Amino acid sequence: MSLLTLSGVTASYGPSQALFGVDLQIGEGEVLALLGRNGMGKSTTVKCICRMLPAGGTLTFDGKDLGRLASYRAARLGLGLVPEGRRCFGSLSVQENLTAAARRGAWTFERVVELFPRLGERRGQRAASLSGGEQQMLAIGRALMTNPKLLILDEATEGLAPIIRQEIWSVIRLLKAETGLSILVIDKSLRELREICDRATILERGRTVWAGAIGELSDDITHQYIGV
Amino acid sequence: MIREAYVNALTLALFALIPLWAVLADEPFTITLMTRAAIFAIAAIGLNIALGLGGLVSLGHAVFFGVGGYAMGILAHHAQTYTALSEWPFLIEGTKSMPVIWLAAVVLSALAALVIGILSLRTTGVYFIMITLAFGQMFFFFAISWAEYGGEDGLSIYVRNGFPGLNTLDPIQFYGLCLGLLCLVLVFAWKLAGSPFGLALNAARQAPVRVETVGLDPTRLRLVAFVLSGAIAGLAGALFADLNRFVSPVMFSWQTSGEIMIFVILGGVGRLFGPVIGALVFVALEHWLGGLSEYWHIYLGLLLLLIVLFGRGGLIGMICGREAVHD
Amino acid sequence: MSLILLIEQVLNGLQFGIMLFLMAAGLTLIFGVMGLINLAHGSLYMIGAFCAAAVAAWSGSFLLGLVAALAGAAIAGALVELIVIRRLYDKDHLDQVLATFALILIFSEGTRWIFGSFPLYLNVPAYLSGPVTLPGGIEYPFYRLALIIVGLAVAAGLYLLISKTRLGVQIRAGENDREMIAALGIDIARLYTIVFALGAALAGLAGALVGAIQSVQVGMGEPVLIMAFVVIVIGGIGSIKGALIGAVLVGLTDTLGGIFLPEIMKLFFDPSTATSIGSSLASMAIYVLMAAVLILKPSGLFGVRA
Amino acid sequence: EPVKVGMITTLSGGGAGLGIDVRDGFMLAVKQSGNEEIEVIVEDDQQKPDVAVQLSDKMVQAEKVDVLTGIIWSNLAMAVIPSVTAQGKFYLSPNAGPSQLAGKGCHPNYFNVAWQNDNLHEAAGAYANFAELKNTFILAPNYPAGQDALTGFKRFYKGELAGEIYTKLGQTDYAAEIAQIRASGADGVFFFLPGGMGISFLKQYKDSGVDLPVVGPAFSFDQGILQAVGDAALGVKNTSQWSKDIDNETNKAFVESFQAEYGRLPSLYASQGFDTANLLLSAMAKADVNDADAFRAALEEADFKSTRGNFRFGPNHHPIQDIYVREVIKEGDVYTNKIIGTALTSHADAYWSECSM
Amino acid sequence: MTEPVLQTLGISKSFGALRASRDISLDLRPGEIHAIIGPNGAGKTTLIGQICGTLRPDAGSVRLHGRDVTHKAARERARAGLGRTFQISSLAMEDTVLENAVLGALGAGGRPWRFWSNALSDKGLRETAEEALARVGLQDHARRRTAELSHGQRRQLEVAVALTLRPKALVMDEPMAGMGPEGSKRLTGFLDALRAEAPILLVEHDMDAVFSLADRISVLVYGEVIATGTVDEIRADAAVREAYLGDEA
Numbered sequence A: 001m002s003l004l005t006l007s008g009v010t011a012s013y014g015p016s017q018a019l020f021g022v023d024l025q026i027g028e029g030e031v032l033a034l035l036g037r038n039g040m041g042k043s044t045t046v047k048c049i050c051r052m053l054p055a056g057g058t059l060t061f062d063g064k065d066l067g068r069l070a071s072y073r074a075a076r077l078g079l080g081l082v083p084e085g086r087r088c089f090g091s092l093s094v095q096e097n098l099t100a101a102a103r104r105g106a107w108t109f110e111r112v113v114e115l116f117p118r119l120g121e122r123r124g125q126r127a128a129s130l131s132g133g134e135q136q137m138l139a140i141g142r143a144l145m146t147n148p149k150l151l152i153l154d155e156a157t158e159g160l161a162p163i164i165r166q167e168i169w170s171v172i173r174l175l176k177a178e179t180g181l182s183i184l185v186i187d188k189s190l191r192e193l194r195e196i197c198d199r200a201t202i203l204e205r206g207r208t209v210w211a212g213a214i215g216e217l218s219d220d221i222t223h224q225y226i227g228v
Numbered sequence B: 001m002i003r004e005a006y007v008n009a010l011t012l013a014l015f016a017l018i019p020l021w022a023v024l025a026d027e028p029f030t031i032t033l034m035t036r037a038a039i040f041a042i043a044a045i046g047l048n049i050a051l052g053l054g055g056l057v058s059l060g061h062a063v064f065f066g067v068g069g070y071a072m073g074i075l076a077h078h079a080q081t082y083t084a085l086s087e088w089p090f091l092i093e094g095t096k097s098m099p100v101i102w103l104a105a106v107v108l109s110a111l112a113a114l115v116i117g118i119l120s121l122r123t124t125g126v127y128f129i130m131i132t133l134a135f136g137q138m139f140f141f142f143a144i145s146w147a148e149y150g151g152e153d154g155l156s157i158y159v160r161n162g163f164p165g166l167n168t169l170d171p172i173q174f175y176g177l178c179l180g181l182l183c184l185v186l187v188f189a190w191k192l193a194g195s196p197f198g199l200a201l202n203a204a205r206q207a208p209v210r211v212e213t214v215g216l217d218p219t220r221l222r223l224v225a226f227v228l229s230g231a232i233a234g235l236a237g238a239l240f241a242d243l244n245r246f247v248s249p250v251m252f253s254w255q256t257s258g259e260i261m262i263f264v265i266l267g268g269v270g271r272l273f274g275p276v277i278g279a280l281v282f283v284a285l286e287h288w289l290g291g292l293s294e295y296w297h298i299y300l301g302l303l304l305l306l307i308v309l310f311g312r313g314g315l316i317g318m319i320c321g322r323e324a325v326h327d
Numbered sequence C: 001m002s003l004i005l006l007i008e009q010v011l012n013g014l015q016f017g018i019m020l021f022l023m024a025a026g027l028t029l030i031f032g033v034m035g036l037i038n039l040a041h042g043s044l045y046m047i048g049a050f051c052a053a054a055v056a057a058w059s060g061s062f063l064l065g066l067v068a069a070l071a072g073a074a075i076a077g078a079l080v081e082l083i084v085i086r087r088l089y090d091k092d093h094l095d096q097v098l099a100t101f102a103l104i105l106i107f108s109e110g111t112r113w114i115f116g117s118f119p120l121y122l123n124v125p126a127y128l129s130g131p132v133t134l135p136g137g138i139e140y141p142f143y144r145l146a147l148i149i150v151g152l153a154v155a156a157g158l159y160l161l162i163s164k165t166r167l168g169v170q171i172r173a174g175e176n177d178r179e180m181i182a183a184l185g186i187d188i189a190r191l192y193t194i195v196f197a198l199g200a201a202l203a204g205l206a207g208a209l210v211g212a213i214q215s216v217q218v219g220m221g222e223p224v225l226i227m228a229f230v231v232i233v234i235g236g237i238g239s240i241k242g243a244l245i246g247a248v249l250v251g252l253t254d255t256l257g258g259i260f261l262p263e264i265m266k267l268f269f270d271p272s273t274a275t276s277i278g279s280s281l282a283s284m285a286i287y288v289l290m291a292a293v294l295i296l297k298p299s300g301l302f303g304v305r306a
Numbered sequence D: 001e002p003v004k005v006g007m008i009t010t011l012s013g014g015g016a017g018l019g020i021d022v023r024d025g026f027m028l029a030v031k032q033s034g035n036e037e038i039e040v041i042v043e044d045d046q047q048k049p050d051v052a053v054q055l056s057d058k059m060v061q062a063e064k065v066d067v068l069t070g071i072i073w074s075n076l077a078m079a080v081i082p083s084v085t086a087q088g089k090f091y092l093s094p095n096a097g098p099s100q101l102a103g104k105g106c107h108p109n110y111f112n113v114a115w116q117n118d119n120l121h122e123a124a125g126a127y128a129n130f131a132e133l134k135n136t137f138i139l140a141p142n143y144p145a146g147q148d149a150l151t152g153f154k155r156f157y158k159g160e161l162a163g164e165i166y167t168k169l170g171q172t173d174y175a176a177e178i179a180q181i182r183a184s185g186a187d188g189v190f191f192f193l194p195g196g197m198g199i200s201f202l203k204q205y206k207d208s209g210v211d212l213p214v215v216g217p218a219f220s221f222d223q224g225i226l227q228a229v230g231d232a233a234l235g236v237k238n239t240s241q242w243s244k245d246i247d248n249e250t251n252k253a254f255v256e257s258f259q260a261e262y263g264r265l266p267s268l269y270a271s272q273g274f275d276t277a278n279l280l281l282s283a284m285a286k287a288d289v290n291d292a293d294a295f296r297a298a299l300e301e302a303d304f305k306s307t308r309g310n311f312r313f314g315p316n317h318h319p320i321q322d323i324y325v326r327e328v329i330k331e332g333d334v335y336t337n338k339i340i341g342t343a344l345t346s347h348a349d350a351y352w353s354e355c356s357m
Numbered sequence E: 001m002t003e004p005v006l007q008t009l010g011i012s013k014s015f016g017a018l019r020a021s022r023d024i025s026l027d028l029r030p031g032e033i034h035a036i037i038g039p040n041g042a043g044k045t046t047l048i049g050q051i052c053g054t055l056r057p058d059a060g061s062v063r064l065h066g067r068d069v070t071h072k073a074a075r076e077r078a079r080a081g082l083g084r085t086f087q088i089s090s091l092a093m094e095d096t097v098l099e100n101a102v103l104g105a106l107g108a109g110g111r112p113w114r115f116w117s118n119a120l121s122d123k124g125l126r127e128t129a130e131e132a133l134a135r136v137g138l139q140d141h142a143r144r145r146t147a148e149l150s151h152g153q154r155r156q157l158e159v160a161v162a163l164t165l166r167p168k169a170l171v172m173d174e175p176m177a178g179m180g181p182e183g184s185k186r187l188t189g190f191l192d193a194l195r196a197e198a199p200i201l202l203v204e205h206d207m208d209a210v211f212s213l214a215d216r217i218s219v220l221v222y223g224e225v226i227a228t229g230t231v232d233e234i235r236a237d238a239a240v241r242e243a244y245l246g247d248e249a
């Protein structure tokens, strides 16, 4: 059974429509890549899932209709968001950023620090003065602290050093293997995505134009829709 | 949604036609009200340059309004009593001539804005609001105890000052003068918004670091905006004092600063005609509701509340929607 | 001036400062922590005082009056948040200014409509009134000592709430990015209603406590509002410690300025002129202090640079 | 054609109580006269000078009133009166009496039916002598009326001053001043702190344990405000040209009918409004308002029954009247005043000689 | 050897106990792309801040065209021809794309004190702006509000604004971040061509781009330059692999 299902989702920013019909499914324990060029609606889709933007069409998560829920209720169903641009709470310390989001479960402050030791070193520092990469780790840690069923990573490796990026990919692999967490990833690094994702969905101008197992993603298709 | 240009034209038409009607219908008080609205509009346009364009939320514009007012009060007072304003280092005499008074008001309030601006612009955001308020309060308390010019009682000048070729005692002629100045100030504000300076100032409000990295000094841009803004408010202050033939420390009070700001917000921050519409509507409401009940403030409050809750970006925002992307 | 008098005046300054803190405490929460410009804070202060006066007159109990002040202001605050403020979080700060200005009009005239145009009676209860003698022979009103204690307790409570509890962390996170904290599963809307009501209750409490030694009348909240803003800004927005220190600084400046400036002026002018000039300067003193602090430290004494 | 009266007074905001009382007193007199020939237009000045000026323009230009009245505050009076009298209108002041308008700035069309601002303070000074205060501490807010108050007090007071301080306008905490009073060795305190300032001062004074005798003008002890001060005011002596127990028929009838009409005791301000209306009505009975000279002469005669008993105008159109000393007492549950003596008899103001009228 | 366009001489900077830059000396020569890589938090942005004038070094000096600019404000360095893009987009969001570009042109001209003429109808300004937009491929979006752009498009605009300055040297903080693969590829090609016009100090975590573009690479770790060299030298450096590259070499 699929954990998250979107069908025919539409959304607009004021008068300008950004999504025209997005269909997408993520099964339990599945890792899905959401692909597309810049500005094609990936982040907008994520916003619709997290109820940060009103959406048309149907969205169900874990058997429940997301349609009319307030953002915080949707999140409590088990959505953990690492948003585009990190959006850490700048005036809070690292530790406070993490505790603000905490919900009961396997992920605790200690475990997050274990995952990202650097956050432990900087636990008292205000998030606004962290380096870009540190902020990115904080954003991931913060999402994990909510102990989600579905982790949504919107460009979560943006701006990270290769070695850390590798680390994050291995964390994702680990999460996938050990905890059975479902994950939605948006990332530009196709190479890694091919390795860890089960399936992929491609957006073009606010529509789902391709969906399938990652193995079926041919070079022709990526060339057509992603440009590489 | 109605095009903003139509709303602007309609507003100007109201400013032209209502007083005309008032003359024909012999309703001189309506002219006085419109004069009041026009003067407040000038002050609010001044503030809007700092507030809307520069993002400088000044709760101290009463200072400039008051400096303008006192420039007029003091000059006219000395002219009236045939005493010199100062004899050293050089002789300064009072005057009852509006153009001279305006010049003095503009120059003095610009100076005040320069000094206050230099000191205040070190701060940003809420701190800026509060430091400008602090300067306002200093002027207010100073004026209250400035016995020489009436202290809290203020200064009356019994006859309105003169303008060459006009009879300013005639309400409609004085109104014409104010309307003329309002139009001038409007044109200036309009040109300013589209000018290189306006563009840079606008960007300095949104992304000061960006402005800095293209080689401009955001603080200096803001300072110039603040001075321009103060000078215009000063001009309005001189006119307001002349309308009432009276100045008092109330012109310096934080409530006055607040009111000027309310005009801008009510009409629409950063929109050319926002302050004008705000001032007109506020004066009209005050007048009309004042006659309804002793507790008319409640109605005024409710109306303002409805406007904020259901309109985005003040009255203009409510009528015309969000600002069009201009070419 | 005798040493005893000097000490007493310093004590008065401190005491006035803590009273200012009490008045500013609610504002620190709403403005400093939630980041909401609430001009109607003074109105909540007034509502507290009026509720206390009405209930104390009816029941004869000052304590019941205080309870009523807390409850009345909290309810008013919660309603305001639910009906008005809630719709303004995602709007411009300036819309908050206009809306809360409108609320001042409504509250002031509404209060006058209900309670009439004359000041109300609210007095210190017998068991708290009269002077006590402090070590050194200073006679000091007992009630003011009580105010100091309440003020310090509120300061400590707020400090713990904001910096030590998860609730405090979430409130501050909400100020940074409301949308994001909601996306993490926190019902920020309800949280804000609670915080706003709490801030309002503190304002109401201050109104009742301070109203007992001042006059309970329409418009009593506006000067307080300005003072409270001054206090918070000097201390640095968002810092409880800053607000407390700012309050004491303002209290000392105001009190000692009022005493010493006229004396200093007497060195230069005849007594009558000197008192007049001196007290004009004294009325400006706290604003000069605020401007000076901000010029030297643009984000207040303990504020963090945005 | 009826006489049109424009009343500009404070009906909203914190100072509304005074304006409402003046209005109610005035309207009561008009109603009792049964005179159909008078039309009163009332407007709220919000205690703002510029609004008052606007309204006076409106009254003169649009309503074409014959007589203006109603202003409570000196600063509003200074903004309005010179210009309306210059335009040939009559102005009858039911409350404010700034010194400029009594002296050099007096005007034939301006009549003050209340007092010159200094009067009650002068009476307090006289009373302080009588009460044998030798070393008084005096305080008032730092603005023109406050400065006039202390000057007025000193004009009649003969003893020493233990201290003289100006407080901030709108100040609400007086701990520091009270400490100064305590330390000054004074044997009495005179203060002029109108409105909420006086309430705060008295409450705090009482609570401080300093128990020197206090005198002040009636403003802080008037009917509207006393209930809010409560016990703290009991026994305080204050000076006033009116009190509800002044023993004459007019006053008795006024107090009774006011209470019947509005359900509260009348205040000083109500009596002033009432007297102002009666003065106007008396002049209307004698002359046509359009005949300015005759009407002015009729006003000058002050041929009406004042609630204060003796009342006449001096050459500068300010009252010559007795000023009483009252003591705050409690009648049942209500705090009120009782006359205990007369401070000054047939007292005129200090400025009339400067008036060249 | 040609004179460096940009040079830092032993600059150091601490935040409290944290030494974010330690005695860093490096330079940028005409026509080259000099990449700076290093782990997150190594102090790259801090270094750029000091070069561009938004941070003041505790010690050391910065030279632009041989002139000491250590004590010059950011805007003065910009006017002297130093262009910069930010790690986190910093643009006037309510303004249109074109207006943002015109702002750059305006700053380069250094004449914002014109209160009467219209900025957008000024031919010089507008041409400069439109040309820069066209070069990054945003010409079709000129009339849109910046807030409506997607993340990647904003990055392009950042570069465009820097170009309107007609810079003599460019300092870019992670220009590829947030660009899709296609966008990165295009930007790579673009920077490659740009280096002749203005040498580039490039901070970037996208190793494909760095390896294909950089003439030299400096590696910053804990605020210290641990290695400088050609692509091949750096790829082969064990310390760099351990601290930064991992197996991506």
Ligand SMILES: Nc1ncnc2c1ncn2[C@@H]1O[C@H](COP(=O)(O)OP(=O)(O)OP(=O)(O)O)[C@@H](O)[C@H]1O
Pocket (backbone or CB within 6 Å): A013, A016, A018, A036, A037, A038, A039, A040, A041, A042, A043, A044, A045, A084, E147, E148, E149, E150, E151, E152, E153, E178, E180
């Ligand atoms: N706040 C906004 N207001 C108006 N339009 C917007 C807004 N945010 C995004 N858009 C528009 O919606 C479309 C989709 O944007 P979205 O951010 O979802 O793209 P994306 O696929 O995430 O791109 P990228 O890879 O660059 O992040 C774009 O055309 C963009 O211009």
Ligand SMILES: Nc1ncnc2c1ncn2[C@@H]1O[C@H](COP(=O)(O)OP(=O)(O)OP(=O)(O)O)[C@@H](O)[C@H]1O
Pocket (backbone or CB within 6 Å): A129, A130, A131, A132, A133, A134, A159, E015, E018, E020, E038, E039, E040, E041, E042, E043, E044, E045, E046, E047, E087
């Ligand atoms: N204002 C500041 N106060 C305290 N610490 C700071 C401040 N600015 C930066 N730092 C710290 O200095 C270190 C260097 O930060 P910097 O932003 O330069 O890193 P970076 O190399 O650009 O990293 P990234 O690649 O992740 O962007 C980080 O550990 C950061 O937390």
Ligand SMILES: [Mg+2]
Pocket (backbone or CB within 6 Å): A042, A043, A044, A084, E150, E151
């Ligand atoms: Mg995106």
Ligand SMILES: [Mg+2]
Pocket (backbone or CB within 6 Å): A131, A132, E044, E045, E046, E087, E173
């Ligand atoms: Mg960085």
